[in-house]
Structure formats: C-alpha cells, structure tokens
Amino acid sequence: MNDTIDVLVNGERRSVARGATLLDLLRTLELDPRVVVVEHNRAIVRRPKLGDVAVGPGDAIELVHFVGGG
Amino acid sequence: MTAAVETMRDTPFTIGGRTFHSRLMVGTGKYHDNETMVRAIEASGAEIVTVAVRRVDLDRTKAAGILYHLDPKKYFLLANTAGCQTAEDAVRYARLAREAGFNEFIKLEVIGDQETLLPDVQGLLAAAQTLGREGFQVLAYTNEDLVTALRLEDAGCAAVMPLASPIGSGLGLLNPYGVRTIKHRLTVPVVVDAGVGTASDACVTMEQGVDGILMNTAIAAARDPVAMAHGMRLAVEAGRVAYLAGRMPRREVAVPSSPLEGMLD
Numbered sequence: 001m002n003d004t005i006d007v008l009v010n011g012e013r014r015s016v017a018r019g020a021t022l023l024d025l026l027r028t029l030e031l032d033p034r035v036v037v038v039e040h041n042r043a044i045v046r047r048p049k050l051g052d053v054a055v056g057p058g059d060a061i062e063l064v065h066f067v068g069g070g
Numbered sequence: 071m072t073a074a075v076e077t078m079r080d081t082p083f084t085i086g087g088r089t090f091h092s093r094l095m096v097g098t099g100k101y102h103d104n105e106t107m108v109r110a111i112e113a114s115g116a117e118i119v120t121v122a123v124r125r126v127d128l129d130r131t132k133a134a135g136i137l138y139h140l141d142p143k144k145y146f147l148l149a150n151t152a153g154c155q156t157a158e159d160a161v162r163y164a165r166l167a168r169e170a171g172f173n174e175f176i177k178l179e180v181i182g183d184q185e186t187l188l189p190d191v192q193g194l195l196a197a198a199q200t201l202g203r204e205g206f207q208v209l210a211y212t213n214e215d216l217v218t219a220l221r222l223e224d225a226g227c228a229a230v231m232p233l234a235s236p237i238g239s240g241l242g243l244l245n246p247y248g249v250r251t252i253k254h255r256l257t258v259p260v261v262v263d264a265g266v267g268t269a270s271d272a273c274v275t276m277e278q279g280v281d282g283i284l285m286n287t288a289i290a291a292a293r294d295p296v297a298m299a300h301g302m303r304l305a306v307e308a309g310r311v312a313y314l315a316g317r318m319p320r321r322e323v324a325v326p327s328s329p330l331e332g333m334l335d
Binding site: 009010011012014029031035036037039042044046062063064065066067068069070 | 100284
C-alpha cells in the first residue's frame with residue numbers, strides 16, 4: 001500500500017503522508033499556523049483542531065492569509 | 071489635530087461599537103514596497119487599515135503576508151472581500167477573515183462588473199443579511215444609490231460605504247448630491263470608499279458631512295506616497311472641520327469685504 005496520498009492544496013496537487021493531519025501539512029509546508037487560516041473541504045478548521053483532523057485522498061485544502069488590499 | 075480643531079466639538083467616530091480618532095481609513099494594496107506602505111500608513115494617521123484574504127504562496131516566490139509588516143496591536147485590521155463576485159464567495163471570504171482572528175468587522179464587496187468594479191447590489195444585500203446573522207459588523211461597499219443604502223442599513227450593516235467614483239479611478243467625488251443624501255437619511259456611519267484621487271477630493275468629500283473616507287490607490291500610486299498620506303490626513307481633517315463650521319452661503323454677485331464708508335473723495 002502506498003504510504004502517501006494526493007490532496008489538492010490551494011489548487012495544486014500535493015503528496016502527503018497517509019494519516020497526516022492538517023497541522024502536519026502546515027509543518028511540511030513550513031507555514032506558521034498562527035498566520036494561516038485553513039479551509040478543509042470548504043469547512044474552516046480552527047487552529048486548536050488542526051492536529052486532530054486527518055487529510056484524506058482527494059481532499060481540497062485552502063490555506064489563506066492577509067495580503068495588501070484596499 | 072491642531073489647537074483650532076480641538077475647539078470644534080466633534081461627535082465621536084464610532085462604528086460597530088468601536089470608537090476611532092482618525093476619520094481616514096487606508097488600504098494596503100499596490101505599494102511598491104512594504105517599507106513605503108508602513109511609512110505612508112504612519113503619515114496618514116489612520117487607525118483602520120484594510121487587508122485582503124488570499125491564498126498563501128506555497129513556493130514563497132511572493133512576499134510574506136501583510137502581518138509581517140503591520141502590527142495588529144497598533145492598527146485595526148479591516149479585512150475585505152475584494153474580488154468576490156457572488157454573495158456566497160463574499161460570505162466564504164468573510165468567514166476566513168474572521169478566523170484569522172482579529173475582529174468581527176468585514177468590508178463587504180460584491181463586484182457585479184469587472185470593467186467598472188461597480189457593486190452587485192443584490193448580492194451585496196444577500197451577503198450583508200447572512201453575515202449580519204452570523205454576528206459580523208458589516209461595512210458595505212456600495213454605489214451612491216439611496217435605496218440600496220437604506221436597505222443595507224435595514225440589513226444591520228455597521229456602516230455604509232458609497233463610492234466617490236470607481237475603485238482605483240481617482241476621478242474624485244462624482245455625485246456629491248447622492249452621497250450627501252445617503253448621509254442625511256442614514257443613522258449608521260457613512261464612509262466614502264474608493265475614487266478619491268488627491269487631497270482636494272478628500273476635502274470636498276468630507277465637506278459633504280460623511281463620517282469618514284477609505285482610500286488606497288490615491289496614496290499608494292502617488293509619486294510620493296508618504297507625502298500624499300500626510301496631505302490626505304490634513305485634507306480629511308480640513309474637510310471635516312469645514313463641514314462642522316458650516317460654509318458661507320453661495321452668492322451670484324460680489325459683496326465687498328471692506329467697508330464702503332470712509333472712502334476718499
């Protein structure tokens with residue numbers, strides 16, 4: 001059995017370890033959970049829960065933050 | 071403010087239960103570099119600073135998020151839903167923005183036309199109603215239509231933000247009557263958003279009696295953004311004070327300022 005799964009992060013296909021949580025994903029991408037908001041299959045996952053939610057094959061994950069705007 | 075200004079008794083500028091000193095709000099987009107942006111915001115005296123919600127760049131080829139440059143303890147960050155074209159998208163962006171964890175305020179934009187960036191007022195009203203039910207303080211970017219503004223107020227918006235002219239156009243206040251009428255009829259604060267091009271535009275806009283102005287491009291795209299930010303600060307204060315002072319009546323004929331008596335034969 002393959003030990004990685006494919007997920008869609010910000011519209012890009014990425015491989016992550018099977019069983020990885022959203023927090024693991026942020027760590028792999030070297031993103032600070034304090035400045036990123038995570039949407040998992042269209043549902044916002046609050047920061048304290050990021051380590052509890054495992055990602056599954058084909059999941060759509062959006063990682064957003066604040067940028068300059070008017 | 072100067073000593074003369076302090077003698078004017080102004081009402082507090084309160085939106086959604088929060089009181090601010092500056093009636094100028096500024097955006098953070100389109101700056102050449104972050105250092106200029108930070109200095110310009112400082113020079114503007116603004117407390118409310120707008121930001122947008124976007125995807126993180128996974129490859130780090132673009133600059134880091136705005137929070138590396140702006141201290142959220144020093145500025146009140148007002149997230150926007152810029153770029154959203156449907157009520158559903160705007161609600162989604164607003165929820166993400168709130169989750170970023172600073173406040174429950176959202177500058178709501180639902181764009182109906184890509185060329186003019188004019189608002190889709192049906193989508194705007196629908197999104198304002200949904201977000202209001204979810205406890206957001208909605209500041210709604212709209213056009214200068216009174217009926218839409220009244221409906222946004224009925225929907226529970228914390229402030230209504232009619233445009234001076236299209237976003238990024240710098241055309242100044244095209245419909246002073248429309249903006250003035252909205253201000254006269256609404257109870258919630260009216261903050262003009264978008265279209266101001268230079269200091270005189272800001273001054274004339276504040277002279278209509280509106281509660282504040284939000285601008286971005288007028289400062290960011292000036293040759294010297296920091297100097298323009300200072301100019302805008304003065305213009306907003308000048309326009310506000312002039313409004314409170316009450317202008318002289320317009321006359322079609324001259325009236326001499328110097329006495330007619332005592333002239334030499």
